Amino acid sequence: MPSIDDSKCVLVTGATSGIGRALALAIAALPSKPVVIAAGRRKERLEELKKAGLETIEVNVDSDNETLKRFADEVVEKYPDLDTVIYGAGVQHELEFHKGIDIKNVASEININYTSIVTLVSHFMPHFFRISEQGRPTFIITVTSGLAVTPAPWIFNYCASKAALHSFTISLRIQLQDKNIHVTEIMPPLVESELHDTYGTTERLSKFWMPLDEYTKTTMEGLRRGDKHITCGAVLDTYKRFEEGKDEFAAKALIARSKW
DSSP: OOOGGGOSEEEEETTTSHHHHHHHHHHHTSTTOOEEEEEESOHHHHHHHHHTTOEEEEOOSSSOHHHHHHHHHHHHHHOTTOOEEEEOOOOOOOOOGGGOOOHHHHHHHHIIIIIHHHHHHHHHHHHHHHHHHTTOOEEEEEEOOGGGTSOOGGGHHHHHHHHHHHHHHHHHHHHTTTTTEEEEEEEOOSBOOGGGGGGTOHHHHTTTSBOHHHHHHHHHHHHHHTOSEEEOTTHHHHHHHHTTTHHHHHHHHHHHHHTO
16 A cells, blocks of 8 residues: 655645645654645744754745645745645634634635645646656645534634535545555644644643644654544544445445446
């Protein structure tokens, strides 16, 4: 089974904090020694990653189609061996209607967590097809959330964006199942993160979350096995109850469509 150990060049978006940063560093430390490109907004964090031996590139994924296309083209031109992209960028806003909501935050959250990922996947796809046609495996890895399945009402838009990404990942996997392009979904539980700092909930949530080091170790084990679905902690039960069998159903739907 092809796995992250087969990757020669890995791009990680959202690599300046949280899960994205942890995965970028863990992948760079693999025995296979792939080139790891850390992409993110924060220059000082990128500089730290550069000192740690990673390639770096500055990008704000909350951008339009043209900007994201230029970014994808730049990456492919500079790193023609690129065969893996981990979409780790994400943002989370608390939105409660009785308090009033900022529609700009709604639109930005959807763009960062979903639309920009679909956009980048589409722009990298021609390159991935070329690589896979040469007999090399390629990997598209999304980071969703257990909240894609069981939403939290006060962060409804975050949950909706992750649910969209979850559904997209299943469909993409089935579309590409015969193309030597492997699609993996990482579905984290509540994990130690800076994501909650804006709303002052970090201390409260820290009593319940999975430590980042522990989570990274578990996720890397799944990536090295070549798992298509990587879940752990509280999400394991959620996944078993609500998600098992969806890939098979989607595959059957695609076959049925071919007979229309």
